[in-house]
Each structure stands twice: as structure tokens, then as C-alpha cells.
Amino acid sequence: MSNVVALDLGSSAIAAVEVSTTRDRVSLTNASVEPIPSGLLQDGEILEPEELAECVRRSWKTAGFSGRRVHLGIANQRVLVRVIDLPVISDPRERRAAVAFEAQEQMPIPLDQAVMDFQPIGLFATEQGQRERFVVVAAHREMIDQLVGVVRHARLQPVGIDLQAFAVLRALMPPASVLDEGSPDTEAQVIVHVGAEVTHVIVSVDRNCHFTRLVNFGGSSLTQAVAQRMECSTEQAEALKITCGLLGDPHGDWDLETIAEVQHALAVAARPLVREVVRSLDYYRSQEFSRSIDRVILSGGTALCLGLDRYLQQGLGMDVEIGDAASQLDDRGGMSIAMAHRASVAIGLALDGAGGQR
Ligand SMILES: Nc1ncnc2c1ncn2[C@@H]1O[C@H](COP(=O)(O)OP(=O)(O)OP(=O)(O)O)[C@@H](O)[C@H]1O
Ligand SMILES: [Mg+2]
Structure with missing residues (x-):
């Protein structure tokens, strides 16, 4: 053990x-x-x-x-993630060198100032022969x-x-089933992980990351919106956010006017989240390797915001489920x-x- x-x-x-x-x-x-x-x-x-x-x-x-x-x-925002394709190379050292070379071409970080890593995400056939696709990550050292x-x-x-x-x-995400793994028909799942200040939009296929983008949006901007609207402290606004929620029946004994005001402030403040997720998915769909999207899974502390799942579902026009990490x-x-x-x-x-x- x-x-x-x-x-x-x-x-x-x-x-x-x-x-x-x-x-x-x-x-x-x-x-x-x-x-x-x-x-x-x-x-x-x-x-x-x-x-x-x-x-x-x-x-x-x-x-x-x-x-x-x-x-x-x-x-x-200084960590870069890209998808690159290369001819299939079996020697691991040569493969790594080829990925590093191609990454340098595509990423605006000099590789001597960066730490680079990559994950192979599958083989595919082209007119020029078989190619391998990688997700490459580069971070400033x-x-x-x-x-x-x-x-x-x-x-x-x-x-x-x-x-x-x-x-x-x-x-x-559960591991891909052995039968379906690598199938070109497998649909993509999207994870929207919303923390206090940042949101990760992640596209997963067979439990591999095919796209990810970091968006500067999180629960603290929801709290700020409530504090401004209700003219209260951040602590009070946090409590109002958690108990009233964005949609649906609140937890606490608030009067109807307070609930309506808090929920309205949260709905307005959450619009940029919908907009950024839509933009990210539009970009993903514009890539030639994109798959159709099956569903969206919500996670992170802000996923606990009552009704955020339904709000996103309405805004995106796709099924949204709350995940379990x-x-x-x-x-x-x-x-x-x-x-x-x-x-x-x-x-x-x-x-x-x-x-x-x-
Ligand atoms: N029940 C709840 N309702 C609404 N929001 C909630 C609830 N519980 C936690 N949150 C919000 O979740 C956020 C914290 O989430 P999390 O712990 O994932 O963030 P973090 O990892 O610290 O932040 P980041 O990754 O953005 O730097 C806070 O904005 C908090 O207000
Ligand atoms: Mg976090």
C-alpha cells in the first residue's frame, strides 16, 4: 500500500x-x-x-x-495548450524532439524558458499517411x-x-470502455469547472483532453455583483449568493423581494460565463478534428450555486449535469x-x- x-x-x-x-x-x-x-x-x-x-x-x-x-x-493564462499533428514516429526520443520542434513553431514561448509536456491522443489516417495527434502543454519555467x-x-x-x-x-470522467476507445464516433463531453476566479472549459474525448481554455470568470464576480446590488459587505453577499441561488427555491427564509433581487443580480453576472463557454465551444467546433458534443458537466465550487446548471443549460441549449469528482x-x-x-x-x-x- x-x-x-x-x-x-x-x-x-x-x-x-x-x-x-x-x-x-x-x-x-x-x-x-x-x-x-x-x-x-x-x-x-x-x-x-x-x-x-x-x-x-x-x-x-x-x-x-x-x-x-x-x-x-x-x-x-501563461500556460499554453495546443493540439498538434505529426507523422507517426515510433522512437520515443525522436518523437519527443519532433513534438518539441513543432510546439516551438506554434507556441509563443521560447522553449528554453518553458517546461513542456505532451499527451498522445490518437492516430488518424490522412492522404499523406497515418498521423498522430498530441495535446502539448507549455508553461513558463x-x-x-x-x-x-x-x-x-x-x-x-x-x-x-x-x-x-x-x-x-x-x-x-470514467475511463473509456475498451470497446469504444479510439472510435471516431465517440462524442465529446465538455467540463465547465468554475472556481472563485477562473473557469476551465475542457473538451474530453475518451478521457483525453482535446481542447482546454482558461476563462477569467468565477464565483467571486457573482458575489461582487450581489454586494453591489444589495449594497452589503462581501461576507453578506457571499451568504446571500449561497442561500438564495441563481434559479429555483432558495435555502433560507428570505423575503420575496430580496430573493428576486439577488437572483437577478446573479443571472446578469453569470452572462459572461455563458458567453465564454459558447465562444470556447464555437472555437473547438471550428477545428477539423472536432466531435459532436454530447453534454456539459459542471464542477468546481461555483457549481454549487443553486440553479447555475439550469441557467447554463438554457444559455447553451445543451444538457448540463452536475459532476461528481x-x-x-x-x-x-x-x-x-x-x-x-x-x-x-x-x-x-x-x-x-x-x-x-x-
Ligand atoms: N453553495 C454555494 N453556492 C454558490 N457558490 C458557492 C457555493 N459554495 C462555494 N461557492 C463558491 O465557489 C467558489 C470557490 O470554488 P473553488 O474552491 O473551486 O475555487 P478556488 O479553487 O479557490 O478558485 P480558483 O480555482 O478560481 O482560483 C467561491 O466563489 C464560492 O463562493
Ligand atoms: Mg480552483
């Missing part, structure tokens, strides 16, 4: 999970979501490294994680060094770094769906650490 610990530094909270793995089971053994003060991280960029390291150290102590070797996630520095400062040892979008996908664990250790939304990146990172193929 071995333990894997994963850490997700979000702008509203530090989420961490620990899983234990045996040969055929991955079980959740510990999880924590510790709120952090705003302003330490913004749009995925670390603004206050020392304070953030202190928060990581505190949350580690409070939650009592046994391991210090951690898997980390990254996401911000300086940004990775900063993240690693924060985690080391908290006396933890980073052992793996992955794109947050890949982690979310892994946490939410703990569904790929063999034993979820009692983790609620609500907690799983906030820990989904950490769960996906831990699943990779636990063997990747789960």
Missing part, C-alpha cells in the same frame, strides 16, 4: 487530498479545503508567495496529512519555479506537476459531492499519482 498526497492552490482555498493505493483500489484517506485570504493568488498567478506558503503549512498541520511528497496543479518555491517553503516536496484541467478531467475513487471515504467540487483538482492529481489509468 502507498499514499499519494495532492495539493491545489486556489484563489479562495487550499484543497488537499490524500489517497492510499493498493494494487486495485484507490481510497480517500484524508481531505481538507482550507479557506485563504483573498489576494494571495489571482487568476492562477501567485501574488504573495510567503503568505501563501504559511497558509499551506498551516493547512497541512491542521489536516494532519502523513505525506510530504506532493503532486501539484498549475493553471493560468519561472512560474513553475515560483509554485515549487512556495511548496518547498511550506516544507513539502513537489514530486509531480500537472495541468489543473487534466486533473479535473481525470477526476470527473469523487466518482473515480474506489472508496470516497464519505466525501460529499459538495466537498468533491472544491477538491476536484486535488483528487485528479492524486489519481494520476496513484497510477494514471484510473
